Amino acid sequence: MPNANPRRWLILIAVMLAFLPIVIDMTILHIAVPSLTQALAASSTEVLWIIDIYPLLMAGLLVPMGTLADRVGNRRILLCGLAVFGVASMLAAFATSAPWLIAARMVLALGGAMIMPCVLGIIRRTFDDERERALALGMWGTVGAAGAAVGPLIGGALLEHFWWGSVFLINVPLMALVLPVAWLLLSRTEATTPGHWAIGQALTLIAGIIALVYGLKAGMAGTQPLPLALGVLGAGLVLLAVFARQQLRTATPMLDLSLFSHPVLVAGLVMALMTIGALAGVELTLAMELQYVLDKTPLQAGVFMIPIMAAAAVGGPVAGYLSNRFGVRAVSSLSLAISAAALGYLAFADFDAPGLAVPAVLAVLGLALSIGLTASSIAIMSAVEASKGGAAGSLEATAYELGTGLGITFFGVFMSRVYGHRLITPADLPPPLAQRAAQSIGDSYVVAGELTQGQGRALIDAGKAAFSTTHSVLLSTCAVMLGLLALVIFVLMGRQVPVGNSARSD
Known part of the structure; x- marks a missing residue:
C-alpha cells in the first residue's frame, strides 16, 4: 500500500478520542435518571425531553455541520465542537431546574453534532x-461500545459519592485531555470543498427534522391535541420536501440524495x-428496573449492566473480521x-436472582448488538466512494441520533401507557395524586414522598409490581421488532456484499 497515509493509525486514535466523550455522555445519563428526576422534581414529560432532546436536535444538526466541515475543514470543526461540548457539560452539571437542563442538553447537541460527522x-x-x-x-466501534460500557459504571460510582450533576462534570477533564491530543495529531492541511455553506438549506433541514420529530412525539405521547400534533408533523414533512427539492435543483447540494440509490447504504441506515x-x-x-424495583444503588445498577457493555466493547473487531470473512x-x-x-429470554428472567444465566445472556445481547451496529457502519462506508465519506458519515450519525431519540420516546411513551394501566393505586389516594402517580414509576416515587409513611409504602409497592410487568412487555416487544428487522435487512442487502466494493453491490 504505497499510497497509504503513514499517520493513519495515529489519526484513528485522535478521532476515537474525540468520539469517546459523546458516547459516554449518552449512556451515563441513563443511570442518573432516578436521581435527577427526584432532585429537580421533573415530570415524566420533562424527563423524556432531558434524555432525548440531545439526540433529536443532533439529528437535525448533523448533516449541516458535516457540510460545514467539508467547507472549512474537519479539524477546525472538530476542535470547536469539543470546546462547545465541554462548556455545555458545565452548564448541565449545575442546572437547578428541568428547563435549564434541557437547554444545556441542546448546547451539548450542538457540540456533538460538530464532532460526529x-x-x-x-x-x-x-x-x-x-x-x-x-x-x-471495528476499532472505532470498540471505542464507542467501551465508552457506553464505562458510562453507567462511572455514573454509578459518581452518584455513590456526589450529586447527579457530576455525571456531566466528568466531561470537562475528558475535554481537557482530548482537545490537545486532537490538536496535535490531526493534520493542519486538508482538502476542503469549494463554495459557500448554504445556511438557508441548513435551517430548512433542521426545522423540518425537529418539526417532524416533535409531531411524532406529541402524537404518540398525547401531550398536545391531535390536530396540533398532526399540523406540526405535516409542517415538518413540507419543510423536508422543500429541502429535497432544493438539493435536486442546485449544482452544489448540501446532501447528495443519490446516496440513497445504494441499497446496501439504505439497509445500513435502517439497521443503525x-x-x-x-x-x-x-x-x-x-436502569430503571434495577433502581426503582430492585432498590439497587446507581453503582450496583452500573455493575449489573457491565456484561452487556463489556461484551459490546469487543464486538467491533469481531464484526470487522466476520464481515471480511462471511459478508x-x-x-x-x-x-x-x-x-x-436474548431479549426474549431477558423479558421473563428473574433479575432479583440472576445467577449466571442473566449475566451471560446480557453479554450475548451486548456482543450481538455491537457486531450488528459495526456491520451497519461497514455496509454504509463501503457503499460509497471516499469522496462521499463525509456525507455518508453524516447520514449514519443522523440515523444513530434519530434512532436513539425516537427509541427513547417510543419506549418512554409505551412504558407510560402500560405502567398506567397496570398500576393499582391505594384506594384512599386522592384522584389528582393517583393520576400523577400513574404517569411513570418516577412520578409514583415523587408522589409517595408527599404521603404518609404507610400510604407511600403501599404506592411504591404497587409501582414496583406494575413496572415489573411493564418491563417484561417492553423487552418482549423489542425482541419481536429486532426479529422482524433481521428479515428486512436480509432482504434489503440482497446478496452477500464484498466489503469496500460498492460499485459491484448495486
Missing part, C-alpha cells in the same frame, strides 16, 4: 484499503436507526436474530 468522514478518507477500513471501523433505538430503550428500561449481509442478519432471542 468529522469522525467517520476522516476514517473513510484516511483508510483506502477495504480490509484496513473494516478493522479501523432501529438497532440503536432498541438498545437505548432497553438500557434505560434496565455484511450474513453478519448483520444473524446478529439481529441473536439479539432478538
Whole structure:
C-alpha cells in the first residue's frame, strides 16, 4: 500500500478520542435518571425531553455541520465542537431546574453534532484499503461500545459519592485531555470543498427534522391535541420536501440524495436507526428496573449492566473480521436474530436472582448488538466512494441520533401507557395524586414522598409490581421488532456484499 497515509493509525486514535466523550455522555445519563428526576422534581414529560432532546436536535444538526466541515475543514470543526461540548457539560452539571437542563442538553447537541460527522468522514478518507477500513471501523466501534460500557459504571460510582450533576462534570477533564491530543495529531492541511455553506438549506433541514420529530412525539405521547400534533408533523414533512427539492435543483447540494440509490447504504441506515433505538430503550428500561424495583444503588445498577457493555466493547473487531470473512449481509442478519432471542429470554428472567444465566445472556445481547451496529457502519462506508465519506458519515450519525431519540420516546411513551394501566393505586389516594402517580414509576416515587409513611409504602409497592410487568412487555416487544428487522435487512442487502466494493453491490 504505497499510497497509504503513514499517520493513519495515529489519526484513528485522535478521532476515537474525540468520539469517546459523546458516547459516554449518552449512556451515563441513563443511570442518573432516578436521581435527577427526584432532585429537580421533573415530570415524566420533562424527563423524556432531558434524555432525548440531545439526540433529536443532533439529528437535525448533523448533516449541516458535516457540510460545514467539508467547507472549512474537519479539524477546525472538530476542535470547536469539543470546546462547545465541554462548556455545555458545565452548564448541565449545575442546572437547578428541568428547563435549564434541557437547554444545556441542546448546547451539548450542538457540540456533538460538530464532532460526529468529522469522525467517520476522516476514517473513510484516511483508510483506502477495504480490509484496513473494516478493522479501523471495528476499532472505532470498540471505542464507542467501551465508552457506553464505562458510562453507567462511572455514573454509578459518581452518584455513590456526589450529586447527579457530576455525571456531566466528568466531561470537562475528558475535554481537557482530548482537545490537545486532537490538536496535535490531526493534520493542519486538508482538502476542503469549494463554495459557500448554504445556511438557508441548513435551517430548512433542521426545522423540518425537529418539526417532524416533535409531531411524532406529541402524537404518540398525547401531550398536545391531535390536530396540533398532526399540523406540526405535516409542517415538518413540507419543510423536508422543500429541502429535497432544493438539493435536486442546485449544482452544489448540501446532501447528495443519490446516496440513497445504494441499497446496501439504505439497509445500513435502517439497521443503525432501529438497532440503536432498541438498545437505548432497553438500557434505560434496565436502569430503571434495577433502581426503582430492585432498590439497587446507581453503582450496583452500573455493575449489573457491565456484561452487556463489556461484551459490546469487543464486538467491533469481531464484526470487522466476520464481515471480511462471511459478508455484511450474513453478519448483520444473524446478529439481529441473536439479539432478538436474548431479549426474549431477558423479558421473563428473574433479575432479583440472576445467577449466571442473566449475566451471560446480557453479554450475548451486548456482543450481538455491537457486531450488528459495526456491520451497519461497514455496509454504509463501503457503499460509497471516499469522496462521499463525509456525507455518508453524516447520514449514519443522523440515523444513530434519530434512532436513539425516537427509541427513547417510543419506549418512554409505551412504558407510560402500560405502567398506567397496570398500576393499582391505594384506594384512599386522592384522584389528582393517583393520576400523577400513574404517569411513570418516577412520578409514583415523587408522589409517595408527599404521603404518609404507610400510604407511600403501599404506592411504591404497587409501582414496583406494575413496572415489573411493564418491563417484561417492553423487552418482549423489542425482541419481536429486532426479529422482524433481521428479515428486512436480509432482504434489503440482497446478496452477500464484498466489503469496500460498492460499485459491484448495486
